[in-house]
Amino acid sequence: MKKKEFAVIGLGRFGGSICRELSFEGMPVLAIDIDVEKVNEFKNIASHAVILDSTDEDSLKDIGISNFEHVIVAIGENIQASILTTVILKDLGVSRVTVKAQNDYHEKILHKIGADRIVHPERDMGKRLAHNFISNNILDYLELSDDHSIAEVKVGRKMVGKSLAELDIRANYGCNVVAIKKGNEINVSPQANEALQTDDILIVIGADNDLSRFEKHLV
Ligand code: ATP
Ligand code: ATP
Ligand code: CA
Numbered sequence: 001m002k003k004k005e006f007a008v009i010g011l012g013r014f015g016g017s018i019c020r021e022l023s024f025e026g027m028p029v030l031a032i033d034i035d036v037e038k039v040n041e042f043k044n045i046a047s048h049a050v051i052l053d054s055t056d057e058d059s060l061k062d063i064g065i066s067n068f069e070h071v072i073v074a075i076g077e078n079i080q081a082s083i084l085t086t087v088i089l090k091d092l093g094v095s096r097v098t099v100k101a102q103n104d105y106h107e108k109i110l111h112k113i114g115a116d117r118i119v120h121p122e123r124d125m126g127k128r129l130a131h132n133f134i135s136n137n138i139l140d141y142l143e144l145s146d147d148h149s150i151a152e153v154k155v156g157r158k159m160v161g162k163s164l165a166e167l168d169i170r171a172n173y174g175c176n177v178v179a180i181k182k183g184n185e186i187n188v189s190p191q192a193n194e195a196l197q198t199d200d201i202l203i204v205i206g207a208d209n210d211l212s213r214f215e216k217h218l219v
Contacts, residue, residue, distance in 0.1 A: 015074025054085040165192040173214040175206030
């Protein structure tokens with residue numbers, strides 16, 4: 001795998017965490033922040049760290065930002081700075097720009113100005129946790145689109161000893177069990193007539209309302 005060059009703008013908790021993890025994985029990362037203390041903190045972590053205001057086009061040009069394959073904009077509170085930075089990056093021809101959105105309006109604007117990917121870490125983590133709060137057996141919940149998700153579900157009392165066919169999951173809930181995890185083993189073509197056991201973990205894919213019915217009745 002060719003090593004991609006990343007730049008992370010904004011070294012708060014989110015951007016900082018991306019920066020650390022990419023560096024840990026051996027990826028070259030340029031860490032950028034307007035705040036000297038933040039930049040100092042990342043001098044020994046990222047491959048390079050520079051102080052600059054990313055709303056200043058000339059500063060971004062000076063560091064050759066258009067040579068980076070992927071730029072992550074992790075400026076939070078200052079929505080105006082986040083938007084302006086994104087516009088400049090797309091103007092300068094950066095091919096992949098991922099931006100952290102602060103709220104739905106921010107997200108809409110980012111779409112319009114050509115952000116390639118928009119992430120919403122607080123909202124998404126909130127959703128995942130909420131499903132886990134509803135039931136301890138819902139281990140994780142990942143959005144695939146606005147109305148489809150994948151849930152990771154621990155087999156509960158109502159499912160133990162029954163097979164997928166007996167529970168008739170596809171017919172009753174419109175959901176598909178794509179895999180069953182047993183300890184470290186994962187079976188990606190589960191049999192319809194094999195009895196489920198305590199501690200089995202189902203990976204279920206479906207429309208959100210179908211998954212919601214499945215969770216209510218069986219989990
Ligand atoms: P998190 O929740 O990830 O900690 P946040 O959403 O609270 O972050 P901020 O703290 O507002 O976001 O911003 C993240 C970082 O972006 C800060 O370290 C801030 O100094 C930096 N930043 C803000 N504006 C600019 C700018 N114009 N140029 C470069 N960096 C900036
Ligand atoms: P269908 O009648 O839906 O075409 P099928 O021909 O695949 O089912 P089986 O594989 O025997 O028949 O499954 C019987 C029923 O068991 C299915 O209708 C479905 O409700 C349920 N089922 C089987 N496998 C799964 C799965 N992986 N995920 C969800 N439900 C399943
Ligand atoms: Ca924040």
